[in-house]
Amino acid sequence: MNDAVTISFDQTLDCSGLSCPMPIIKTSKAIKQLEVGQVLKVISTDSGSPPDMAAWSRQTGHDLLDSSQDDGKYVFFFRRTK
Amino acid sequence: MSKSDPGAPRRLALIASRGSLDWSYPPFILASAAAAMGWDVSVFFTFYGLPLLLRELDPEVSSLGNPAMPMKMPFGPEGFQKIDWTVPAMLQAVPGFSSMTTSLMKQTFKNKGVATVSELREMCVELDVDLIACQMTMDVFGFEREDFMPECNYGGAAAFLEFASDADVSLFI
Numbered sequence: 001m002n003d004a005v006t007i008s009f010d011q012t013l014d015c016s017g018l019s020c021p022m023p024i025i026k027t028s029k030a031i032k033q034l035e036v037g038q039v040l041k042v043i044s045t046d047s048g049s050p051p052d053m054a055a056w057s058r059q060t061g062h063d064l065l066d067s068s069q070d071d072g073k074y075v076f077f078f079r080r081t082k
Numbered sequence: 083m084s085k086s087d088p089g090a091p092r093r094l095a096l097i098a099s100r101g102s103l104d105w106s107y108p109p110f111i112l113a114s115a116a117a118a119m120g121w122d123v124s125v126f127f128t129f130y131g132l133p134l135l136l137r138e139l140d141p142e143v144s145s146l147g148n149p150a151m152p153m154k155m156p157f158g159p160e161g162f163q164k165i166d167w168t169v170p171a172m173l174q175a176v177p178g179f180s181s182m183t184t185s186l187m188k189q190t191f192k193n194k195g196v197a198t199v200s201e202l203r204e205m206c207v208e209l210d211v212d213l214i215a216c217q218m219t220m221d222v223f224g225f226e227r228e229d230f231m232p233e234c235n236y237g238g239a240a241a242f243l244e245f246a247s248d249a250d251v252s253l254f255i
Contacts, residue, residue, distance in 0.1 A: 018195045025205050025209070028209075029118075059120060
């Protein structure tokens, strides 16, 4: 979590309580609301999220800046690249 | 990156051939997830998968013929919820048992934060997934176009195969 705190972000998306595939669907919608270069913070409680979010990042090309886990919560930071 | 054009988005081609509550999830989950990753997605709904495109979507599930289905309760104390009940097939055939199984499965999904089939279908529409109703199945089972959601398209084997021939992932569900 220490890394996560130092990353500044422009928008937060809380997907707590949602199961696959809703976290990546909501993430894909939310990142479209940002400008290129801005950062989205995503919170998820779905333990399938770490591999899913990494795959989503690779497939869409939006940078996964950081991913961390704390007390059942997974936190991801994505930068919109295009 | 479809095979014929490396610059184009990846493609997913699905055939949805089953329409019960349990089997309605995989095509809508995969289609919406792929579309969320920027892929072009087409789902061909045929035979018992066709009713998944009806305006009123309310699929049911039966434990009969699904011997591996966990028979667990979505309520009560934790220890109680972990019990996998053994229910004789004769009892599963009793009228009303399928409705009960359906509502228990829906409750379990809700408890676990899984979206409903209708919500996932809406996501597919929002994400521009191409939902194709099999015209031949419609004719065989006596469906009319006005029975189906307005967003779906209509086609046959050739239309699906043309899309699938250039797809990165093709699955029959």
